[in-house]
Amino acid sequence: MFPKLDPVLHSELRLAVMSLLAGVESADFTYIKQQTGATSGNLSVQIDKLSAAGYITVEKGFKGKKPCTTCAITEAGMEAFRSYIEALKEYIST
Amino acid sequence: MFPKLDPVLHSELRLAVMSLLAGVESADFTYIKQQTGATSGNLSVQIDKLSAAGYITVEKGFKGKKPCTTCAITEAGMEAFRSYIEALKEYIST
DNA sequence: TTATTTGGTTTATATCATAAACTTGTTTAT
DNA sequence: ATAAACAAGTTTATGATATAAACCAAATAA
Numbered sequence: 001m002f003p004k005l006d007p008v009l010h011s012e013l014r015l016a017v018m019s020l021l022a023g024v025e026s027a028d029f030t031y032i033k034q035q036t037g038a039t040s041g042n043l044s045v046q047i048d049k050l051s052a053a054g055y056i057t058v059e060k061g062f063k064g065k066k067p068c069t070t071c072a073i074t075e076a077g078m079e080a081f082r083s084y085i086e087a088l089k090e091y092i093s094t
Numbered sequence: 095m096f097p098k099l100d101p102v103l104h105s106e107l108r109l110a111v112m113s114l115l116a117g118v119e120s121a122d123f124t125y126i127k128q129q130t131g132a133t134s135g136n137l138s139v140q141i142d143k144l145s146a147a148g149y150i151t152v153e154k155g156f157k158g159k160k161p162c163t164t165c166a167i168t169e170a171g172m173e174a175f176r177s178y179i180e181a182l183k184e185y186i187s188t
Numbered sequence: 189t190t191a192t193t194t195g196g197t198t199t200a201t202a203t204c205a206t207a208a209a210c211t212t213g214t215t216t217a218t
Numbered sequence: 219a220t221a222a223a224c225a226a227g228t229t230t231a232t233g234a235t236a237t238a239a240a241c242c243a244a245a246t247a248a
Binding site: 012013042049 | 234235236237238239240243244245246
């Protein structure tokens, strides 16, 4: 009746990050931070978790001389995101 | 951009309970437990939280000789549930 | 040169979800 | 009648989570 919700995605900030990344090719840490309003620490931790789950890729490079962390959603991440939305619908369609 | 999600509702079990109660006049503990597949302990705790938030009412009575706890959604609960769904849509409509 | 800012990471804490153990009373079996 | 099993929850304990606070290294500004 109520399908299990993927715990990796059932988190406000991680879901926001995935939502953002689902719509773009890639996005860097600073941009994600701005768009979500998250603190650096929290964002850093949640990005790690999404990465550990294989839902996003994280590349550390430089933009000019400054470090720049770029994230992108993976195919597995896209699929998990879609499944999560489908599962959610079971909960919110009364 | 990403609205805050009501933490009372952003919980798998509490959301399932609200989803159930949104569709009926009332439901008792045992029924909710069956429908959600939750353990008694977890359900008890989460029902308390929904009740403390004013989202549901909880009445303890008897069905025959056995205790029976009946829950119903409140108007505030309905409104919170609707708002939560609206907020969620911002996250899942890429 | 000494701040200050940028772009993060690490660590600590407070909350949460869940399971396990317990309680109170009822029904069933002996 | 007594004991064992069951029903309907509650309370307590534990492990996971989210978040904030503190920290760090490099670059830029004063």
